[in-house]
Amino acid sequence: MAKRVLVVDDEMDVRTFISTLLDSNGYKVVVAENGEQGWDKFNEVKPDLVTLDVMMPKESGIKMYRNIKTDPALAATPVLVISGLARKTFLHSQKVLDQFKNQSVPEPEGYIEKPPEPEELLGEVKRIVG
Amino acid sequence: MNRCSPLAYRRLLLIDDEAGIRRMMSLSLAADGYEVATAASGAEGLEIFGEQKPELVLTDIKMPGMDGIEVLKRIKQISPDTEVIIITGHGDLDVAIKSLQLQASDFVTKPINDQALAVALKRASERLALKAELRSYTEELEERVAEATAKVVANERLAAVGQTVSALVHSIKNMLAGLKGGTYMVSQGLAKEQPNLSNEGLEMLGRNIGRVQELIKDLLSISKPRAPEKAPVDLSEVVKEAAACLANEAERRGVEMVLVVPEHGGPTTSADGEMLLDAYLNLLSNAIDAAGTVTRGRVTLSCRQGMDGVCLQVQDNGPGLEPEAAQRIFQGFYSTKGAGGTGLGLMVAQKVAEEHGGKVVFESDPGSGAVFRLILPPTAPEQGQDT
Missing domain, CATH: 3.30.565.10 (Histidine kinase-like ATPase, C-terminal domain)
Structure with missing residues (x-):
């Protein structure tokens, strides 16, 4: 059965690009425009992988990421962050939140800085979910 | 007076109604290296002053028509930096003091003692040099202040934009993602002979090129200094x-x-x-x-x-x-x-x-x-x- 990938990004063009790329390589794609919608879709489709933007209006990807990773029932779902933020910046923000909330949230399974190269993106998705 | 060193301020106007004094003094001054213009009356003197703008003026006080005090007043009005030396008759101390109050640089008394005149001219030259130096400092200072002000203004404008540079980078990265995505879609459409994919890709490219253009336009109008x-x-x-x-x-x-x-x-x-x-x-x-x-x-x-x-x-x-x-x-x-x-x-x-x-x-x-x-x-x- 085709692996289900939830693509969360507020940029329509990025959603179209990623979903076309994954769709034409045999994945089943579901899209969402922000963290709030993404969370709803996540619970609805239980994806095998989430590609997640960080800076989005309404609700950022950070909250959704931590929602997934702090729930023992969901934490195993791999997340590939695709963001304009540098990986270091994202990890730093996570560390600060960890200290603030006294939590320990693991690093994402994959991280790609925008703009993503098609080969790189596909390679990462294959590496993570096969 | 040292006749060997070239004089920095040598253009001199001599105003005296007595032809003999004009002839004698101008010979002596020319010998000292001055370029001397002469005038026989206050009115003529002002006319020549207007044409030649000499740095130094020597004027007799007692002249028919416009007297030396009036000449002094008018010249100081036109050109406050010009050094005016008054020639007074012996015992005209009141007039001499009045001329000094009117910003005359100095006065010499008749009969003219060459050495006293040389000293008065030397002092006048020194004052001229000092004023010129001061003026150049002031001008340079004004220039530097203007430069520094321009820099501060530019920095503030940059800071206003700079606060948002990381946001700007993020925004450009998203546009780049759209451009890359569009390119990918076009090439996929061509490879798989699916024109709709290519069309969608071209639309993405067009849209993101438009966004780059909008961004540039907005950035320019924010950063460009433009007075209404x-x-x-x-x-x-x-x-x-x-x-x-x-x-x-x-x-x-x-x-x-x-x-x-x-x-x-x-x-x-x-x-x-x-x-x-x-x-x-x-x-x-x-x-x-x-x-x-x-x-x-x-x-x-x-x-x-x-x-x-x-x-x-x-x-x-x-x-x-x-x-x-x-x-x-x-x-x-x-x-x-x-x-x-x-x-x-x-x-x-x-x-x-x-x-x-x-x-x-x-x-x-x-x-x-x-x-x-x-x-x-x-x-x-x-x-x-x-x-």
Whole structure:
């Protein structure tokens, strides 16, 4: 059965690009425009992988990421962050939140800085979910 | 006097009504290296002074017609830096003191002692040199102050943009993602012979190229130093022109545009009409975007004359602003429109308002639309060309 990938990004063009790329390589794609919608879709489709933007209006990807990773029932779902933020910046923000909330949230399974190269993106998705 | 060293200030005007004194003194002064012009009366002296602007003037006090005191006054009026040395008769101490009060550099008494004259001329030259030095320092200082001021202004402008550089980078990365994505879609469409994929890719490319262009335009108008070129502006004309510019866009988005402006003679102010239109277009385009998201979207354009100034207004019946957005909209690179906005439009409008001594204000409740007003101060009478 085709692996289900939830693509969360507020940029329509990025959603179209990623979903076309994954769709034409045999994945089943579901899209969402922000963290709030993404969370709803996540619970609805239980994806095998989430590609997640960080800076989005309404609700950022950070909250959704931590929602997934702090729930023992969901934490195993791999997340590939695709963001304009540098990986270091994202990890730093996570560390600060960890200290603030006294939590320990693991690093994402994959991280790609925008703009993503098609080969790189596909390679990462294959590496993570096969 | 040292005859070997070239004199820095050697152009000298000698005014005396006695031909003998003129001849004798000019010979002696020329021998000392001065370029001497002579005049037989105060009037002639002023005429030659006007033509040649000598640095040094020697003038007799007692002359028929215009006397030396009057010559001194007039020369100091025309050229305060010129050194004027007065020649007085023996015992004319009162006149000599009066001339010094009138800014004469020095005085020598008749019969003229060459050495006393040389000392007076030397002192005058030294004062001229000092003044020239001071002037060059002052000019250099003024130049440096102007340079430093320009730098500070430029830095502030950069800082205003700089605060948002990381946001700018983020915004550009997203555009790049769109461009890369578009390229991928076009190539996939070609490889798989699926024209719809290529078409979608081309649309993505076009859209993102447009975003880059918009961003550049907004950045330029924010960072560009431009003084408003003020002229009387009829605000109802600004409203009409803005409406005409965006009529197609409103129609495309299914938004009704309502103009509430007088047919002739709306409120006027002294402003840069082009900048004002640019600012108002940004507000209007935001309003159309907001109204475009609801059914039966409507924007109402108007202008008003109030007690505290004139105002351009646009009201929409869109979703209104969430409190979070309301706090951030003026910061730059904050857009509620995702790919639709550069997040700079309001910054542009606000910058224009500030450059005119005005401001942009808004009222909004989530769910009930928003009103944006560009308020300009009333035209001050001394600035207004239309009063």
